[in-house]
Amino acid sequence: MQMKWTRKSRLVKGMVHLAFASILLLLWSQDVVSSVYPTNIAETIVDVTDEDIIFSEVSQTKKYVPSVLYEILGPLSRSKRSMHNEYARSDLVYNRMRVLHLMLKYLIGSKGPEVEIRHFVNWDKTILIDNLFYVRPTNIQQVQRIIRVAAMMQMRVRATGNGYSRAPLYPDEGNIMMDVRDLARFDGPRMELIKPSSKRDYYTVKVMTGVFLHELNTFLVNNRVAVMAEPLQNNDTIGGIVSTSSHGSSWNGTGFGDNMVEVRMIDSMGRLRRFAREQHPELFKSLTCGLGLFGVMYDITIKVVPTKVVKVENKIVPLYSLLYNAAMFGQTVSNNLATEISWYPFNSVNKSETQEYINSGKIPDEWSAKRDFVWLRTINEAEMVNQSWIQGPNFLPTGGSLSGSNVTGLLRGKAALDLARSLPPVTYHYLTDAFPYLKPPRFGSETSTAFMITMDTAYRRPLAAIQYIIEFTERQIRSNGTTPINALLPRLVMNSDCHICPANSNIHPDNSTGRSVVIDFLAPPSQDGYYDISREFIYNFRGDLVRPHWAKRYDNIPGIMDIIRDVYGIGIQKFVKSREDYTLDPCDLFMNTFLQQIFGRSRIC
Numbered sequence: 001m002q003m004k005w006t007r008k009s010r011l012v013k014g015m016v017h018l019a020f021a022s023i024l025l026l027l028w029s030q031d032v033v034s035s036v037y038p039t040n041i042a043e044t045i046v047d048v049t050d051e052d053i054i055f056s057e058v059s060q061t062k063k064y065v066p067s068v069l070y071e072i073l074g075p076l077s078r079s080k081r082s083m084h085n086e087y088a089r090s091d092l093v094y095n096r097m098r099v100l101h102l103m104l105k106y107l108i109g110s111k112g113p114e115v116e117i118r119h120f121v122n123w124d125k126t127i128l129i130d131n132l133f134y135v136r137p138t139n140i141q142q143v144q145r146i147i148r149v150a151a152m153m154q155m156r157v158r159a160t161g162n163g164y165s166r167a168p169l170y171p172d173e174g175n176i177m178m179d180v181r182d183l184a185r186f187d188g189p190r191m192e193l194i195k196p197s198s199k200r201d202y203y204t205v206k207v208m209t210g211v212f213l214h215e216l217n218t219f220l221v222n223n224r225v226a227v228m229a230e231p232l233q234n235n236d237t238i239g240g241i242v243s244t245s246s247h248g249s250s251w252n253g254t255g256f257g258d259n260m261v262e263v264r265m266i267d268s269m270g271r272l273r274r275f276a277r278e279q280h281p282e283l284f285k286s287l288t289c290g291l292g293l294f295g296v297m298y299d300i301t302i303k304v305v306p307t308k309v310v311k312v313e314n315k316i317v318p319l320y321s322l323l324y325n326a327a328m329f330g331q332t333v334s335n336n337l338a339t340e341i342s343w344y345p346f347n348s349v350n351k352s353e354t355q356e357y358i359n360s361g362k363i364p365d366e367w368s369a370k371r372d373f374v375w376l377r378t379i380n381e382a383e384m385v386n387q388s389w390i391q392g393p394n395f396l397p398t399g400g401s402l403s404g405s406n407v408t409g410l411l412r413g414k415a416a417l418d419l420a421r422s423l424p425p426v427t428y429h430y431l432t433d434a435f436p437y438l439k440p441p442r443f444g445s446e447t448s449t450a451f452m453i454t455m456d457t458a459y460r461r462p463l464a465a466i467q468y469i470i471e472f473t474e475r476q477i478r479s480n481g482t483t484p485i486n487a488l489l490p491r492l493v494m495n496s497d498c499h500i501c502p503a504n505s506n507i508h509p510d511n512s513t514g515r516s517v518v519i520d521f522l523a524p525p526s527q528d529g530y531y532d533i534s535r536e537f538i539y540n541f542r543g544d545l546v547r548p549h550w551a552k553r554y555d556n557i558p559g560i561m562d563i564i565r566d567v568y569g570i571g572i573q574k575f576v577k578s579r580e581d582y583t584l585d586p587c588d589l590f591m592n593t594f595l596q597q598i599f600g601r602s603r604i605c
């Protein structure tokens, strides 16, 4: 990298001058949005001491002027990355970034934040961005400065938390990633319990979006309150969880964001805006799964409920009795406070069958998926509990990758089930601590795909979907001795009227239980058949209006954009309309090329 810089330094110097000149020109010709805002916007603006006088009047241009990067940017998608000339293009982006870097540093000034050029890899190593600008603001003025400078330079900014998403929700190459984890609140603590009042007759918690779920959980437990929507790991941020409508697995639990009653966020003009669900119910139908497209969320206020002490029970049950039996399945999911079901394929082989498989590589004739077992974890309110029994949060004893064990190949299913068998049959926790958290895989990487389908009252749709995955897997094990997935984790979420939430009450409302099943399955991204099963699944259940979890792996499925657009239909239009109505991002500052394929370009700018 240093070498490249030296060789090209003369060229770069020339470009810097040119670029500064064009910036000045841009500033000068800037069509400033009037500072007299319509009343409905004005009342959402929160006053923050703003030191950046020179920027305070700079808003966004009305005309769309592409940045110097625009024509060489590739979409943030994996197909593009395999193209032969990808390296050359990426080099070109990098060279222009060196120039932009100087300009960004100059315009942001000494009060920061620092801007770095970084290579980005997400948690499961399935998204690689060759180079982007990385900033990690610590106060709101720094956030405002970045946004205003980016707007001036026609660059795009996307907020991120811990990078746990598997979908291309990140900034495009050459643009700005704003890591919000160190952002401090200017008018209070990072987490605050708010007592019921005349405004809201229930407890709420105000939390900065960069706070990790495990930090929030500790705070909730200490204050004896809970949120009934607990994802399967606690190391992601509140902002990431809300933006992607992350969820737990309970009959009465919605997506996490559905509990949000108030939010403050920085819009694309750098203004801090405040919205409450009571006053802006329509906007909240978008914000609870906003995908980062409405601004940089600063803090959110969520509704909490008194915590319960719960009893967690681990059971190993025959797969056939639960997943091929509508009555049993229905009773299990609807009668327990929370339910986690895991199937690890090929887990019922006995000692001699295992030996035979090791010796010959042959799948025993007697094996079938229906003969396998599932690990059923149920969580319910405990009756009388001795305080000393209450345990804190536990990590799953995975000892390897997410789906279970450190054994590789087909025998991992059995090893994973053995780990589940080794768990204590009963433990007690406060509600938020009752969920088994996941550690990162020790070997390689494992990704996850999750599709939602509305559960009908006869449980026909959820069981058909679950059985499809089981039988597809069984066929590949039989025919090829390999498995397309390492784990199937059917989960459930209560539907809401949020426009683009996958657990969506506007989709298939007839005979609906008001809940969706989540068909979540895990495998290393390169595992044989993993892409095939995702693709076959979504096309097979298209008629049942299947939709992907926004944060998981689906962008590799051909035609997925059409499927997403079709399934949400008018929901997408309403989502787009609320972006326009509240003037949060008129010029697509928070957009990326992946999401633009779904939501389109701004019609205002």
Ligand SMILES: Cc1cc2nc3c(=O)[nH]c(=O)nc-3n(C[C@H](O)[C@H](O)[C@H](O)COP(=O)(O)OP(=O)(O)OC[C@H]3O[C@@H](n4cnc5c(N)ncnc54)[C@H](O)[C@@H]3O)c2cc1C
Pocket: 123, 158, 159, 160, 161, 162, 163, 164, 165, 166, 169, 170, 180, 209, 210, 230, 231, 232, 233, 235, 236, 237, 238, 239, 240, 241, 243, 244, 245, 246, 247, 248, 291, 292, 293, 295, 296, 297, 298, 402, 438, 551
């Ligand atoms: C091991 C593992 C287990 C998981 N388990 C579950 C589960 O049980 N249930 C479930 O539903 N999901 C689950 N997920 C998915 C996870 O909840 C989401 O990917 C979540 O978005 C991750 O949060 P993050 O902090 O890493 O956000 P990131 O992935 O860094 O960001 C996601 C997106 O959120 C937006 N965003 C983040 N912060 C802000 C902000 N302050 N303002 C505006 N936009 C913002 C941006 O659009 C960003 O691109 C799991 C993921 C992993 C890796």
Ligand SMILES: *[C@@H]1O[C@H](CO)[C@@H](O)[C@H](O)[C@H]1NC(C)=O
Pocket: 162, 235, 438, 439, 440
């Ligand atoms: C949680 O995330 C942090 C920051 O990315 C990381 O350093 C840490 O190892 C993670 N912890 C677990 C248990 O995954």
Ligand SMILES: *[C@@H]1O[C@H](CO)[C@@H](O)[C@H](O)[C@H]1NC(C)=O
Pocket: 251, 252, 333, 334, 335, 336, 337
């Ligand atoms: C779900 O909520 C309803 C209404 O509050 C309650 O009657 C029911 O028992 C709850 N069910 C479960 C499984 O928690």
Ligand SMILES: *[C@@H]1O[C@H](CO)[C@@H](O)[C@H](O)[C@H]1NC(C)=O
Pocket: 350, 351, 352, 353, 364, 366, 367
């Ligand atoms: C294992 O299963 C086979 C059938 O595949 C059966 O014949 C054998 O008796 C079983 N062995 C044990 C130890 O259970």
Ligand SMILES: *[C@@H]1O[C@H](CO)[C@@H](O)[C@H](O)[C@H]1NC(C)=O
Pocket: 386, 387, 388, 389
């Ligand atoms: C609670 O459990 C602890 C440890 O099991 C025991 O010592 C104690 O006597 C119990 N207390 C009551 C009130 O049962």
Ligand SMILES: *[C@@H]1O[C@H](CO)[C@@H](O)[C@H](O)[C@H]1NC(C)=O
Pocket: 399, 406, 407
């Ligand atoms: C795999 O896990 C088992 C049980 O958790 C452990 O005993 C064993 O040492 C592990 N093996 C390796 C290679 O890590």
Ligand SMILES: *[C@@H]1O[C@H](CO)[C@@H](O)[C@H](O)[C@H]1NC(C)=O
Pocket: 476, 480, 482, 528, 529
């Ligand atoms: C079958 O397995 C082999 C390797 O064992 C692999 O190359 C091939 O792609 C697999 N076929 C299918 C359909 O998964």
Ligand SMILES: *[C@@H]1O[C@H](CO)[C@@H](O)[C@H](O)[C@H]1NC(C)=O
Pocket: 510, 511
């Ligand atoms: C809903 O259930 C009723 C009674 O079981 C049935 O007659 C009807 O066809 C169902 N409707 C749909 C859309 O499934």
